[in-house]
Amino acid sequence: MIDRRLRVLRAIERHGTVTAAAEVCRLTPSAVSHQIQALSRELGVTLLEPVGRGVRLTAAARTLLAHGETLAAQWEQARADLAAHRTGGVGGTLRFCGFSTAAAAVVPQAMAQLRRDHPALRLHLRETEPARSFDLLAADDTDIAVVVATPDIPAATDGTFDQHVLYDEPLDMLVGPEHPVVGRADIALSELASDPWIGSNPGRAYHQLVTLACTSAGFVPNIAHYADEWDTGAALVARGFGVALVPRLAELPARHDTRRVPVGAPPVPIRRVIAAIRAGSREQPAIAAGLAVLRQVCADLSTTLDAPK
Incomplete structure (x- = not known):
């Protein structure tokens, strides 16, 4: 529903080079360049300008991405609203990704509870580094990322994502x-x-x-x-x-x-461990259920976190 080239442009903004954006978008650098050039021609504005060995976004590109954030959030909200017309409880697929400790100690517990509460829900987990988790979220390749807050992840003010502190x-x-x-x-x-x-x-x-x-x-x-x-x-x-x-x-x-x-x-x-989702997606039934169970699992960790093993 939303031009996928906006995701490519966002990846260039986040990673600073066409080559890095191509890697996270699973495209070739030439394909990325072609897509952005085509988008630039269609809109009649310059989107990228060279700087050193990389590129930077023009003011027009940043304006486009600001509108893209709004469109993406509205689309996620539309998916949530459409879910209200379905019957049969919480279903579909819920995809988690997380760093090593969370992928072992937190997310599987949440998935087990979700399986008991929502038998029709299909669950998937991928172990990833925090920065990569946000690339997967932006590409709609995962739904909930459980990550460590580091300087490499997007700022909490980044309108592309909603971030929630877990523990x-x-x-x-x-x-x-x-x-x-x-x-x-x-x-x-x-x-x-x-x-x-x-x-x-x-x-x-x-x-x-x-x-x-x-x-x-x-x-x-x-x-x-x-x-x-x-x-x-x-x-x-x-x-x-x-x-x-x-x-x-x-x-x-x-x-x-x-x-x-x-x-x-x-x-x-x-x-600090946080859960991140795409902006506007928190009311989708599967994602809402996943976040609620994650918060409960993390609240139950308090005794373990109070004293070393």
Whole structure:
């Protein structure tokens, strides 16, 4: 119902280059260029101008996208209104995406409850990084994204999406069994400033969280090893190769001998977990049901989040 080239233009705005937009839209760069050139000709305005190795949107393009946001939200609302004419309860397909911990600890619980409450509802989950989740939302390839708030995701004021805070999750220190802080009730993050650190690869949400937490505590972490999987990170920590920050809900393999120590002195590192949907879609029955169950599951996590494992 809405010109798909507006999604391509939005992807260029978000990612800054035709090549990056082509990747997230699953098109070739030449196809993206052709679509935007055709749209520009049809509207009689210039939409893109070169800047360095990338491009930037013209004032006309930003005006077009502002109208596109309104149209997209109205279309999502229309889908919600049309659902009122259907019978048989909540049905169709509800697609979730989420980062690793949420995909394991939160979303499956919500999906299980939805399956009990709405047997006709088909459910789907995809594990993704936060920034990629918003690309999937914008492309209508997912309906609810459960993501960590990082600098890479759209601002809460972005009119393309509605974002809802689900919970704040503390990050604990993960150390080996012989580390000097083992047995302490809590520590200050700055006490481990001189330790080697284990973090995920640059560009991932966890890398940003660790870097931000440490710089907030007054130091830049010496990242000695990079590990994207908790299994790898825990194995390195257990053998004394470094320390790591670990989310409280993260399940670590029991075969690695590690210790969690809470950070008690400010600044206490946390990660904020949010649910994001397309603007205007919150009243669609399946999405409304999914958000309600997600909030309930996250409210039930309070006891787990209050104390380290």
